[in-house]
Amino acid sequence: MIEAKNLTKRYGDKIAVQDLSFTVKPGVVTGFLGANGAGKSTTMRLLLGLDRADEGASSIDGRRYQDLERPLSTVGALLEARAVHTGRSAYSHLLCLAQTQGIGKKRVEEVLSTVGLQDVAKKRAGGFSLGMGQRLGLAAALLGDPAVLILDEPVNGLDPEGILWIRNLMKQLAAEGRTVFVSSHLMNEMAVTAEHLIVIGRGRLMADCSTQEFIDRARKDAVLVQSPDADALAQAIARAGGVVTPNGTQELIVADLDAARIGEIAAQEGLVLHGVTTQRGSLEEAFMELTRESVEYSADTGKGTNSKVTGGSK
Amino acid sequence: MTATTVGRTTGTAGRVSFVNLLQSEWTKIRTVRSTVWSLVLLLALFLGLTAILVSLTVATWDDTDAETQALIVDDPAAVILGSGFLVAQLAVCVLGVMVIASEYSTGMIRASLLAVPRRVPMLAAKATVLFVLCLGVSLVSAFGSFFIGAPILEEKAPVALGDPGVLRVVIGTALYLAVLSVLALAVGALVRHTAAGITGIIGFVLVLAPLVQLIPGKFGEYAHAYLPTEAGILIGQTQQGSDDLLSPWQGFGVMCLWTVALLAVAGYLLKRRDA
Numbered sequence: 001m002i003e004a005k006n007l008t009k010r011y012g013d014k015i016a017v018q019d020l021s022f023t024v025k026p027g028v029v030t031g032f033l034g035a036n037g038a039g040k041s042t043t044m045r046l047l048l049g050l051d052r053a054d055e056g057a058s059s060i061d062g063r064r065y066q067d068l069e070r071p072l073s074t075v076g077a078l079l080e081a082r083a084v085h086t087g088r089s090a091y092s093h094l095l096c097l098a099q100t101q102g103i104g105k106k107r108v109e110e111v112l113s114t115v116g117l118q119d120v121a122k123k124r125a126g127g128f129s130l131g132m133g134q135r136l137g138l139a140a141a142l143l144g145d146p147a148v149l150i151l152d153e154p155v156n157g158l159d160p161e162g163i164l165w166i167r168n169l170m171k172q173l174a175a176e177g178r179t180v181f182v183s184s185h186l187m188n189e190m191a192v193t194a195e196h197l198i199v200i201g202r203g204r205l206m207a208d209c210s211t212q213e214f215i216d217r218a219r220k221d222a223v224l225v226q227s228p229d230a231d232a233l234a235q236a237i238a239r240a241g242g243v244v245t246p247n248g249t250q251e252l253i254v255a256d257l258d259a260a261r262i263g264e265i266a267a268q269e270g271l272v273l274h275g276v277t278t279q280r281g282s283l284e285e286a287f288m289e290l291t292r293e294s295v296e297y298s299a300d301t302g303k304g305t306n307s308k309v310t311g312g313s314k
Numbered sequence: 315m316t317a318t319t320v321g322r323t324t325g326t327a328g329r330v331s332f333v334n335l336l337q338s339e340w341t342k343i344r345t346v347r348s349t350v351w352s353l354v355l356l357l358a359l360f361l362g363l364t365a366i367l368v369s370l371t372v373a374t375w376d377d378t379d380a381e382t383q384a385l386i387v388d389d390p391a392a393v394i395l396g397s398g399f400l401v402a403q404l405a406v407c408v409l410g411v412m413v414i415a416s417e418y419s420t421g422m423i424r425a426s427l428l429a430v431p432r433r434v435p436m437l438a439a440k441a442t443v444l445f446v447l448c449l450g451v452s453l454v455s456a457f458g459s460f461f462i463g464a465p466i467l468e469e470k471a472p473v474a475l476g477d478p479g480v481l482r483v484v485i486g487t488a489l490y491l492a493v494l495s496v497l498a499l500a501v502g503a504l505v506r507h508t509a510a511g512i513t514g515i516i517g518f519v520l521v522l523a524p525l526v527q528l529i530p531g532k533f534g535e536y537a538h539a540y541l542p543t544e545a546g547i548l549i550g551q552t553q554q555g556s557d558d559l560l561s562p563w564q565g566f567g568v569m570c571l572w573t574v575a576l577l578a579v580a581g582y583l584l585k586r587r588d589a
Contacts, residue, residue: 049431050424051588066431070330075428083425085346085416092345093425099338100429100436101330140425 001026002047002148002181006056009042009203016042017203019056024181024198026147029174031194031211032183033287039203040183041080044152048077060148072101076141080152080183082133083140086126090117090136093125098143111139130157138166148179155189167193187287191215199287223259225252226275227266236269237262250274335430335439343413343443352409353451356491360402360455361462367397368463375470383470390473391483392551394463395456399487399550402455404516406448406491410498411511413444418506427589434581437503441496441577448495452488460484479552486549486562490569494519497542497573503580519543535559542572 002024009017017039024030034040045051047058049065060068060075068074084093094108112118115135120128125136134157141149151170155163170193174180184190190197190211197214199207207214227233227250234244234252242257254262259276266273343349371378371386371393378386386393414437417423430436460480464473475481501518502511526538538544539559546569549562560568 045588048428050427052586068431071431072429077428079421079424081421081424083421083423083428085342085420085422087346087348087416087420088342088422089345092341093422096338096341096345097425097429099341100334102334 001062001179002058002060002150003062004043004047004056004058007043007046007053007058008055009039009046009051010054015203017046017053017200020200020203020205021056022198022205022208024179025196026179027174027177028195029170029180029182029193030196030198031190032181032198032200033187033190033194034183034185034200034206036185038185038200040185040200041152042203043200044077044079044150044181044183047150048075048079070101070144072097072103072146073144074146075148075150076144076146077149078134078137078141078151078154080156082137084125084133084136086124088125089122090125090128090139091121093136094139094143097140101144103143107143107145111142114142115139131159131162134158134166135162138169146178149173149181151180151182153183153185155184155186163189187284221255221258222279223254223257223262224275224277224279225254225262225273226250227252227271227273229271232269233266233271233273236265236271240265253279330430330435332435332439335435336443338429339436339439339443342440343447346416348412348416349409349447352405352412353447356402356405356409356451357455357458359405360398361458362398363401364394364398364459364463365466368394368466371397372466372470386467387471389551389553390464390467390471391460391477391480392553393471394467394473395459395483395487395550397463398455398459399491403491403494403519406452406495407498407515407519408512409448410444410495411502411515412508413440413502414499415502415506415508415511419508423589433584437577437581437584441499444499445492445496449488449492452491453485455491456484456488477552482562483550483552486566489566490546490549493546493566493569493573494543497569497576500573500576500580503584504576539565540568542569545569545572 004023005021007017007020008015020039020043032040032043042051046053047060047065057064065071065075088096090112091108094111095105098104098108109118109121112121115138117132117135117139120132125133128136134154138151138154141151149170154166154170158166170180170182182193194211197207197209197211198205199214207217209217224247225233225237230246230250230252234246237244237252237254237257240257240261242262243255245253245255247253259278262276263273375383417426426436427433460475467473473480475484498511498515501515502508505511505514523538523541523544526534526541526544528534529537536559545560545565548558548560548565551562554561558565
């Protein structure tokens with residue numbers, strides 16, 4: 001269980017995270033979604049005690065990270081930026097971390113084979129590819145067999161096989177009852193991995209709901225209508241509250257009304273329909289739609305320090 | 315939720331012990347090449363320069379003026395050890411800075427601090443391991459230097475380990491190097507940047523400290539005497555200079571105080587700053 005309460009972090013006069021509160025529950029993969037620069041990494045660094053919050057507090061299983069007795073056995077973390085001495089071998093890197101908690105060499109070898117690095121364990125980490133580096137970071141996160149995992153963009157740099165592997169690993173870890181909190185800037189990735197989503201934009205909470213709910217709420221479905229009486233139909237639809245965009249002389253794109261309703265309107269008005277097709281909006285669009293508000297706001301005022309604006313859509 | 319896998323490792327044992335941290339820091343320091351390089355360099359420079367410079371002293375003995383000859387005869391141990399270590403100490407400075415600054419340059423510091431979120435014990439363990447390792451290698455270097463230099467200097471200025479103050483000079487030189495490594499560690503922890511840290515500590519030892527000597531009057535005299543390296547080096551001389559303000563052990567004490575103070579500031583900032 002991870003809890004953040006009113007977290008605020010400033011770097012100079014730039015606000016990275018503002019009044020952010022959320023709870024991450026065990027047993028499901030919780031996605032932490034936001035555009036690049038939205039404050040995901042900063043939030044994770046605050047949770048992990050690497051940065052100090054200017055205001056607010058966070059806890060893991062009810063305690064501040066700094067107060068955990070055996071942090072690596074409580075929380076496993078994969079940070080976005082590499083956290084490995086390039087001159088040290090993968091094995092030695094994990095060993096020196098394990099030793100701080102009295103974790104044995106056997107466990108080091110175990111996690112190395114879990115992430116598939118056993119054959120390069122004695123090689124210097126500086127020569128690792130991005131994907132291998134991610135695997136090594138994951139091995140470090142798993143070292144203490146922690147009940148809470150905080151993973152910052154874990155699929156970065158992984159090949160498709162690696163991405164699939166990490167998705168399954170995260171789901172498995174969550175199924176074992178662990179708390180899995182994973183950040184990404186890719187909506188599509190989160191849609192297939194996370195059951196629950198915490199979405200931030202410009203350091204503020206935009207949504208905290210199930211992934212399905214988020215998609216349903218944010219996705220704008222459009223209906224493509226083909227009719228020889230396009231003009232008359234457009235007026236009728238507009239009267240009923242639909243938003244119509246003409247698309248050629250005999251086609252309309254309608255938002256805010258579903259296909260069934262459009263069919264009813266056409267029947268009432270006695271207009272001919274040649275086709276009514278629902279076009280599903282993409283997840284990326286949904287995400288963009290939801291975060292647009294915060295982006296526009298920042299473009300308007302430049303610095304983003306005005307505290308009156310509520311960017312949240314919740 | 316399967317209670318068997320979740321949380322079974324949490325709270326089963328007490329807090330991380332300092333011995334665990336020492337083990338970890340020992341693993342860290344022995345598994346990077348820079349450690350081996352700098353310690354081999356320390357040994358090679360120390361012993362090599364002793365052999366070369368002491369031989370030169372003997373070879374040019376007849377051209378040396380009587381005053382210098384008298385100084386050498388007065389304190390041959392300081393001549394032998396001083397010939398090697400003046401340059402060799404730079405290797406120790408580099409190692410001390412690297413041990414912490416390379417963690418910042420590679421990002422390793424984040425992994426270290428995740429494992430030891432209270433931070434200061436990590437720095438303390440690092441300083442302890444570095445001190446003990448450097449003391450060990452420095453003792454080998456210092457005794458090696460003495461046993462290489464003494465036979466060469468034998469005919470001009472005989473000296474034995476049993477002579478008054480000589481053993482203190484040899485061990486004291488090693489202690490100076492070990493403390494210097496921790497001083498460099500503190501500087502590295504303060505600036506968190508390898509190049510800046512190395513430039514800082516070496517610039518201080520080789521440039522700034524000698525320059526302070528040029529400040530005229532009593533202030534310059536005292537400022538110079540109480541600088542960490544200038545005070546610390548007194549332990550490497552058997553004879554008190556007539557104008558030395560501090561005794562050898564006092565001087566070494568001053569250097570230790572500087573080191574502890576800088577390390578304390580580094581620890582405070584480590585705790586305060588974002589990693």
